Amino acid sequence: MELAVKDIAEIQVGIADYKIAREPVKLITLGLGSCVGVSLYDPVTKLGGLLHVMLPDSTQFNNVNKPAKFADLGIPLIVKEMQSKGASINRLQAKLVGGAQMFSGLDDKMTLNIGHRNADKSRDMLKKMGIRILVEEVGGNRGRTMILDTQTGQVTIRTLGNKLQVI
Amino acid sequence: MAMNKYPELSATHMDALREISNIGMGNALTSLAQLVNRRINMNVPVATFMPFEETISRVGGPEELVSCVSVRMSGEVPGLVLFLFNSESTLRLVDMLMGLELGTTSELDEIGQSAVMEVGNVLSGAFVGALYSLTSLEMRSAVPLFAYDMLGAILTSLMVASGRVEEQVLVIETSLFQEQAEANIKGHFFMLTEPGSIAKLFNALGF
Numbered sequence: 471m472e473l474a475v476k477d478i479a480e481i482q483v484g485i486a487d488y489k490i491a492r493e494p495v496k497l498i499t500l501g502l503g504s505c506v507g508v509s510l511y512d513p514v515t516k517l518g519g520l521l522h523v524m525l526p527d528s529t530q531f532n533n534v535n536k537p538a539k540f541a542d543l544g545i546p547l548i549v550k551e552m553q554s555k556g557a558s559i560n561r562l563q564a565k566l567v568g569g570a571q572m573f574s575g576l577d578d579k580m581t582l583n584i585g586h587r588n589a590d591k592s593r594d595m596l597k598k599m600g601i602r603i604l605v606e607e608v609g610g611n612r613g614r615t616m617i618l619d620t621q622t623g624q625v626t627i628r629t630l631g632n633k634l635q636v637i
Numbered sequence: 638m639a640m641n642k643y644p645e646l647s648a649t650h651m652d653a654l655r656e657i658s659n660i661g662m663g664n665a666l667t668s669l670a671q672l673v674n675r676r677i678n679m680n681v682p683v684a685t686f687m688p689f690e691e692t693i694s695r696v697g698g699p700e701e702l703v704s705c706v707s708v709r710m711s712g713e714v715p716g717l718v719l720f721l722f723n724s725e726s727t728l729r730l731v732d733m734l735m736g737l738e739l740g741t742t743s744e745l746d747e748i749g750q751s752a753v754m755e756v757g758n759v760l761s762g763a764f765v766g767a768l769y770s771l772t773s774l775e776m777r778s779a780v781p782l783f784a785y786d787m788l789g790a791i792l793t794s795l796m797v798a799s800g801r802v803e804e805q806v807l808v809i810e811t812s813l814f815q816e817q818a819e820a821n822i823k824g825h826f827f828m829l830t831e832p833g834s835i836a837k838l839f840n841a842l843g844f
Contacts, residue, residue, distance in 0.1 A: 501789020
Protein backbone atom coordinates (compact mmCIF):
# COMPACT_ATOMS: atom_id res chain seq x y z
CA MET A 471 0.00 0.00 0.00
CA GLU A 472 1.34 3.41 -0.96
CA LEU A 473 1.22 5.98 1.76
CA ALA A 474 0.92 9.68 1.12
CA VAL A 475 3.45 11.71 3.12
CA LYS A 476 0.91 13.07 5.54
CA ASP A 477 -0.51 9.62 6.23
CA ILE A 478 2.71 8.21 7.61
CA ALA A 479 2.13 6.88 11.07
CA GLU A 480 3.71 8.64 14.01
CA ILE A 481 4.47 6.72 17.16
CA GLN A 482 4.81 8.72 20.32
CA VAL A 483 7.56 7.92 22.79
CA GLY A 484 6.65 8.79 26.37
CA ILE A 485 8.86 10.09 29.14
CA ALA A 486 11.31 7.45 30.34
CA ASP A 487 10.28 5.16 27.51
CA TYR A 488 11.52 3.97 24.12
CA LYS A 489 10.01 2.79 20.85
CA ILE A 490 11.42 0.98 17.85
CA ALA A 491 9.93 1.09 14.34
CA ARG A 492 10.75 0.30 10.74
CA GLU A 493 10.17 2.66 7.82
CA PRO A 494 8.03 4.59 7.02
CA VAL A 495 6.98 5.25 10.60
CA LYS A 496 8.05 8.39 12.42
CA LEU A 497 9.02 8.29 16.06
CA ILE A 498 8.33 11.40 18.09
CA THR A 499 8.98 12.51 21.65
CA LEU A 500 7.46 15.75 22.92
CA GLY A 501 8.84 18.44 25.16
CA LEU A 502 12.39 17.42 26.01
CA GLY A 503 13.74 19.74 28.67
CA SER A 504 16.64 18.48 30.72
CA CYS A 505 15.77 15.04 29.36
CA VAL A 506 17.76 13.74 26.42
CA GLY A 507 16.30 12.09 23.34
CA VAL A 508 18.59 9.44 21.87
CA SER A 509 17.74 8.35 18.34
CA LEU A 510 19.35 5.31 16.74
CA TYR A 511 19.09 4.46 13.08
CA ASP A 512 20.26 1.58 10.94
CA PRO A 513 20.27 2.92 7.35
CA VAL A 514 20.38 -0.56 5.78
CA THR A 515 17.42 -2.15 7.53
CA LYS A 516 15.75 1.28 7.96
CA LEU A 517 15.08 0.45 11.56
CA GLY A 518 14.87 3.36 13.97
CA GLY A 519 14.69 3.68 17.72
CA LEU A 520 14.01 6.61 20.01
CA LEU A 521 14.67 6.74 23.75
CA HIS A 522 13.61 9.49 26.19
CA VAL A 523 16.18 9.58 29.01
CA MET A 524 15.37 11.43 32.25
CA LEU A 525 18.37 10.68 34.43
CA PRO A 526 21.97 9.72 33.77
CA ASP A 527 22.78 7.07 36.29
CA SER A 528 20.60 4.33 37.79
CA THR A 529 23.20 3.31 40.37
CA GLN A 530 22.22 6.31 42.51
CA PHE A 531 18.74 4.91 43.01
CA ASN A 532 17.53 1.96 45.05
CA ASN A 533 14.29 1.44 43.28
CA VAL A 534 14.79 1.05 39.54
CA ASN A 535 11.55 -0.09 37.98
CA LYS A 536 11.81 1.71 34.67
CA PRO A 537 15.21 1.12 33.08
CA ALA A 538 14.40 3.38 30.11
CA LYS A 539 14.42 6.31 32.53
CA PHE A 540 18.20 6.09 32.82
CA ALA A 541 20.92 6.57 30.21
CA ASP A 542 23.08 3.79 31.64
CA LEU A 543 20.31 1.16 31.39
CA GLY A 544 18.08 2.52 28.64
CA ILE A 545 20.70 2.74 25.91
CA PRO A 546 21.88 -0.92 26.16
CA LEU A 547 18.24 -1.96 26.36
CA ILE A 548 17.12 -0.23 23.17
CA VAL A 549 20.27 -1.29 21.31
CA LYS A 550 19.75 -4.91 22.25
CA GLU A 551 16.17 -4.86 21.09
CA MET A 552 17.12 -3.19 17.83
CA GLN A 553 19.75 -5.86 17.25
CA SER A 554 17.17 -8.57 17.83
CA LYS A 555 15.09 -6.91 15.10
CA GLY A 556 17.93 -6.98 12.60
CA ALA A 557 19.92 -3.82 13.25
CA SER A 558 23.69 -4.08 13.24
CA ILE A 559 25.60 -2.26 15.93
CA ASN A 560 28.32 -1.03 13.57
CA ARG A 561 25.74 0.48 11.24
CA LEU A 562 23.82 2.26 14.00
CA GLN A 563 23.91 6.04 13.89
CA ALA A 564 23.02 7.99 16.99
CA LYS A 565 21.73 11.53 17.38
CA LEU A 566 21.31 13.35 20.69
CA VAL A 567 18.78 16.10 21.35
CA GLY A 568 17.76 17.92 24.54
CA GLY A 569 19.65 18.25 27.80
CA ALA A 570 18.59 21.86 28.22
CA GLN A 571 18.75 24.00 31.32
CA MET A 572 15.16 25.21 31.47
CA PHE A 573 15.35 27.54 34.43
CA SER A 574 16.99 30.85 34.89
CA GLY A 575 17.69 31.69 38.49
CA LEU A 576 19.94 30.46 41.21
CA ASP A 577 19.63 27.01 42.60
CA ASP A 578 21.48 23.92 43.59
CA LYS A 579 24.11 23.22 40.94
CA MET A 580 24.05 19.47 41.17
CA THR A 581 20.40 19.08 40.35
CA LEU A 582 20.13 21.74 37.70
CA ASN A 583 23.11 20.36 35.88
CA ILE A 584 21.07 17.33 35.05
CA GLY A 585 20.60 18.11 31.35
CA HIS A 586 24.33 18.28 30.91
CA ARG A 587 24.86 15.06 32.81
CA ASN A 588 22.17 13.28 30.81
CA ALA A 589 23.94 14.21 27.58
CA ASP A 590 27.37 13.23 28.97
CA LYS A 591 26.22 9.85 30.16
CA SER A 592 24.37 9.11 26.92
CA ARG A 593 27.50 9.97 24.95
CA ASP A 594 29.62 7.72 27.20
CA MET A 595 27.27 4.78 26.88
CA LEU A 596 27.13 5.06 23.09
CA LYS A 597 30.90 5.31 22.85
CA LYS A 598 31.33 2.33 25.12
CA MET A 599 29.11 0.28 22.84
CA GLY A 600 30.95 1.46 19.73
CA ILE A 601 28.03 3.41 18.31
CA ARG A 602 28.75 6.49 16.22
CA ILE A 603 27.16 9.78 17.20
CA LEU A 604 26.46 11.63 13.97
CA VAL A 605 25.22 14.89 15.41
CA GLU A 606 24.05 16.51 18.63
CA GLU A 607 21.74 19.38 19.43
CA VAL A 608 22.04 19.60 23.19
CA GLY A 609 22.20 22.25 25.91
CA GLY A 610 20.69 25.70 25.72
CA ASN A 611 17.58 26.69 27.59
CA ARG A 612 14.72 25.73 25.28
CA GLY A 613 12.33 22.80 25.33
CA ARG A 614 12.53 20.61 22.23
CA THR A 615 10.38 18.09 20.44
CA MET A 616 12.30 15.44 18.50
CA ILE A 617 11.06 13.47 15.49
CA LEU A 618 12.96 10.60 13.86
CA ASP A 619 12.05 9.78 10.28
CA THR A 620 12.81 6.09 9.73
CA GLN A 621 12.78 6.55 5.94
CA THR A 622 15.81 8.83 5.99
CA GLY A 623 17.25 8.75 9.49
CA GLN A 624 16.74 12.51 9.65
CA VAL A 625 15.80 14.07 12.94
CA THR A 626 13.56 17.13 13.04
CA ILE A 627 13.63 19.41 16.08
CA ARG A 628 10.74 21.64 17.00
CA THR A 629 11.07 24.52 19.47
CA LEU A 630 8.38 27.03 20.30
CA GLY A 631 8.40 30.12 18.13
CA ASN A 632 11.24 28.90 15.89
CA LYS A 633 11.51 27.18 12.54
CA LEU A 634 11.90 23.44 12.37
CA GLN A 635 15.48 22.32 12.38
CA VAL A 636 16.61 19.16 10.60
CA ILE A 637 19.75 17.36 11.72
CA MET B 638 6.60 -2.62 42.36
CA ALA B 639 3.73 -0.45 41.19
CA MET B 640 2.11 -0.14 44.58
CA ASN B 641 1.35 3.17 46.20
CA LYS B 642 4.22 4.07 48.49
CA TYR B 643 1.99 6.01 50.86
CA PRO B 644 -0.41 3.41 52.27
CA GLU B 645 -0.68 5.27 55.57
CA LEU B 646 -2.70 8.09 54.03
CA SER B 647 -6.37 7.73 54.84
CA ALA B 648 -9.32 9.67 53.48
CA THR B 649 -9.07 11.87 56.56
CA HIS B 650 -5.48 12.64 55.74
CA MET B 651 -6.36 13.51 52.18
CA ASP B 652 -9.08 15.82 53.49
CA ALA B 653 -6.57 17.44 55.80
CA LEU B 654 -4.20 18.00 52.88
CA ARG B 655 -6.98 19.56 50.89
CA GLU B 656 -7.84 21.83 53.80
CA ILE B 657 -4.22 22.88 54.19
CA SER B 658 -4.03 23.79 50.55
CA ASN B 659 -7.39 25.51 50.68
CA ILE B 660 -6.15 27.85 53.37
CA GLY B 661 -2.75 28.26 51.78
CA MET B 662 -4.15 28.99 48.35
CA GLY B 663 -6.88 31.22 49.75
CA ASN B 664 -4.17 33.32 51.31
CA ALA B 665 -2.18 33.32 48.08
CA LEU B 666 -5.16 34.41 46.02
CA THR B 667 -5.94 37.29 48.33
CA SER B 668 -2.42 38.54 47.68
CA LEU B 669 -2.79 38.09 43.96
CA ALA B 670 -6.16 39.86 43.93
CA GLN B 671 -4.57 42.84 45.67
CA LEU B 672 -1.70 42.81 43.23
CA VAL B 673 -3.88 42.90 40.12
CA ASN B 674 -6.76 44.70 41.81
CA ARG B 675 -9.34 42.14 40.72
CA ARG B 676 -11.38 39.41 42.24
CA ILE B 677 -9.94 35.97 41.60
CA ASN B 678 -11.56 32.65 42.38
CA MET B 679 -10.22 29.16 42.63
CA ASN B 680 -11.59 25.67 42.45
CA VAL B 681 -11.53 23.58 45.61
CA PRO B 682 -8.05 22.08 45.76
CA VAL B 683 -7.66 18.39 45.09
CA ALA B 684 -4.97 16.33 46.77
CA THR B 685 -4.04 13.18 44.87
CA PHE B 686 -1.25 10.80 44.18
CA MET B 687 -0.51 10.43 40.53
CA PRO B 688 2.25 9.28 38.22
CA PHE B 689 4.32 12.35 37.58
CA GLU B 690 3.65 12.18 33.81
CA GLU B 691 0.01 12.71 34.57
CA THR B 692 0.65 16.15 36.03
CA ILE B 693 1.40 17.27 32.46
CA SER B 694 -1.92 16.14 31.03
CA ARG B 695 -3.69 17.85 33.94
CA VAL B 696 -2.55 21.17 32.57
CA GLY B 697 -2.40 20.66 28.81
CA GLY B 698 -0.39 19.14 26.00
CA PRO B 699 3.36 18.55 26.42
CA GLU B 700 4.15 21.22 23.81
CA GLU B 701 1.80 23.87 25.17
CA LEU B 702 3.43 27.22 25.87
CA VAL B 703 3.18 28.03 29.57
CA SER B 704 4.88 30.20 32.12
CA CYS B 705 6.04 28.54 35.29
CA VAL B 706 7.25 29.98 38.54
CA SER B 707 8.63 27.41 40.91
CA VAL B 708 9.88 27.81 44.43
CA ARG B 709 11.84 25.22 46.31
CA MET B 710 10.87 24.81 49.97
CA SER B 711 13.37 23.69 52.54
CA GLY B 712 13.25 23.25 56.28
CA GLU B 713 10.92 20.76 57.87
CA VAL B 714 8.70 20.43 54.82
CA PRO B 715 11.00 20.15 51.81
CA GLY B 716 9.27 20.20 48.49
CA LEU B 717 8.39 22.23 45.49
CA VAL B 718 5.63 24.74 44.96
CA LEU B 719 4.82 25.70 41.42
CA PHE B 720 2.42 27.91 39.53
CA LEU B 721 1.68 27.44 35.86
CA PHE B 722 -0.19 29.84 33.60
CA ASN B 723 -1.03 29.23 29.97
CA SER B 724 0.39 31.77 27.52
CA GLU B 725 -2.84 33.74 27.15
CA SER B 726 -3.18 34.09 30.91
CA THR B 727 0.49 34.97 31.23
CA LEU B 728 0.07 37.91 28.88
CA ARG B 729 -3.13 38.97 30.67
CA LEU B 730 -1.34 38.89 34.00
CA VAL B 731 1.29 41.22 32.60
CA ASP B 732 -1.41 43.62 31.37
CA MET B 733 -3.11 43.58 34.76
CA LEU B 734 0.10 44.14 36.67
CA MET B 735 1.23 46.96 34.44
CA GLY B 736 -2.21 48.57 34.41
CA LEU B 737 -2.47 48.12 30.65
CA GLU B 738 -5.63 47.45 28.73
CA LEU B 739 -6.18 43.71 28.39
CA GLY B 740 -4.76 42.44 25.11
CA THR B 741 -1.95 45.00 24.98
CA THR B 742 0.89 42.61 25.73
CA SER B 743 1.48 40.17 22.90
CA GLU B 744 4.96 38.96 23.75
CA LEU B 745 6.71 38.26 27.00
CA ASP B 746 9.72 40.54 27.27
CA GLU B 747 12.07 40.80 30.22
CA ILE B 748 9.87 43.22 32.13
CA GLY B 749 6.90 40.94 31.56
CA GLN B 750 8.90 37.99 32.79
CA SER B 751 9.83 39.68 36.01
CA ALA B 752 6.20 40.72 36.47
CA VAL B 753 5.03 37.11 36.19
CA MET B 754 7.87 35.98 38.40
CA GLU B 755 6.72 38.48 40.99
CA VAL B 756 3.21 37.04 40.84
CA GLY B 757 4.64 33.58 41.47
CA ASN B 758 6.78 34.93 44.26
CA VAL B 759 3.81 36.56 45.97
CA LEU B 760 1.62 33.50 45.53
CA SER B 761 4.16 31.04 46.85
CA GLY B 762 5.18 33.35 49.69
CA ALA B 763 1.56 33.63 50.78
CA PHE B 764 1.08 29.90 50.49
CA VAL B 765 4.14 29.02 52.51
CA GLY B 766 3.24 31.74 55.01
CA ALA B 767 -0.21 30.25 55.56
CA LEU B 768 1.29 26.80 55.99
CA TYR B 769 3.70 28.18 58.53
CA SER B 770 1.04 29.93 60.61
CA LEU B 771 -1.04 26.74 60.62
CA THR B 772 1.74 24.41 61.65
CA SER B 773 4.57 26.51 63.13
CA LEU B 774 6.93 24.21 61.25
CA GLU B 775 10.13 25.77 60.06
CA MET B 776 9.87 26.54 56.36
CA ARG B 777 12.00 28.51 54.01
CA SER B 778 11.36 29.27 50.39
CA ALA B 779 14.17 29.74 47.90
CA VAL B 780 14.51 32.26 45.10
CA PRO B 781 11.82 31.55 42.49
CA LEU B 782 12.82 30.04 39.18
CA PHE B 783 11.11 31.08 36.00
CA ALA B 784 10.56 29.46 32.62
CA TYR B 785 8.33 30.24 29.63
CA ASP B 786 8.36 27.29 27.30
CA MET B 787 6.89 23.85 26.57
CA LEU B 788 4.87 22.47 29.44
CA GLY B 789 6.36 18.97 29.20
CA ALA B 790 9.92 20.24 29.11
CA ILE B 791 9.34 22.45 32.13
CA LEU B 792 7.56 19.93 34.33
CA THR B 793 9.86 16.99 33.70
CA SER B 794 12.94 19.15 34.24
CA LEU B 795 11.52 20.47 37.49
CA MET B 796 10.70 17.05 38.81
CA VAL B 797 14.08 15.69 37.92
CA ALA B 798 15.81 18.70 39.46
CA SER B 799 13.85 18.34 42.67
CA GLY B 800 14.41 14.59 42.88
CA ARG B 801 10.69 13.86 42.47
CA VAL B 802 11.10 11.06 39.98
CA GLU B 803 9.49 8.21 41.84
CA GLU B 804 6.48 6.65 40.19
CA GLN B 805 3.89 8.49 42.24
CA VAL B 806 3.98 12.04 43.51
CA LEU B 807 1.66 13.83 45.85
CA VAL B 808 0.03 16.64 43.98
CA ILE B 809 -2.12 19.33 45.49
CA GLU B 810 -3.75 21.04 42.61
CA THR B 811 -6.14 23.87 41.99
CA SER B 812 -6.91 26.24 39.19
CA LEU B 813 -7.62 29.93 39.31
CA PHE B 814 -10.23 31.79 37.35
CA GLN B 815 -12.05 35.06 37.13
CA GLU B 816 -15.71 35.68 36.64
CA GLN B 817 -15.40 37.87 33.57
CA ALA B 818 -14.47 35.44 30.84
CA GLU B 819 -12.44 37.98 28.85
CA ALA B 820 -10.22 38.59 31.85
CA ASN B 821 -9.93 34.95 32.79
CA ILE B 822 -6.68 33.80 34.32
CA LYS B 823 -6.17 30.10 33.93
CA GLY B 824 -3.57 28.88 36.31
CA HIS B 825 -2.56 25.65 37.94
CA PHE B 826 -0.92 25.23 41.26
CA PHE B 827 1.03 22.16 42.33
CA MET B 828 2.78 21.31 45.51
CA LEU B 829 5.11 18.35 45.31
CA THR B 830 6.44 16.89 48.48
CA GLU B 831 7.59 13.67 50.03
CA PRO B 832 6.08 11.21 52.54
CA GLY B 833 8.22 12.43 55.44
CA SER B 834 7.07 15.99 54.96
CA ILE B 835 3.45 14.98 54.84
CA ALA B 836 3.78 13.08 58.11
CA LYS B 837 5.25 16.19 59.72
CA LEU B 838 2.40 18.33 58.47
CA PHE B 839 -0.12 15.90 59.94
CA ASN B 840 1.65 15.79 63.27
CA ALA B 841 1.76 19.55 63.50
CA LEU B 842 -1.95 19.70 62.74
CA GLY B 843 -2.81 17.06 65.31
CA PHE B 844 -3.81 14.25 62.96
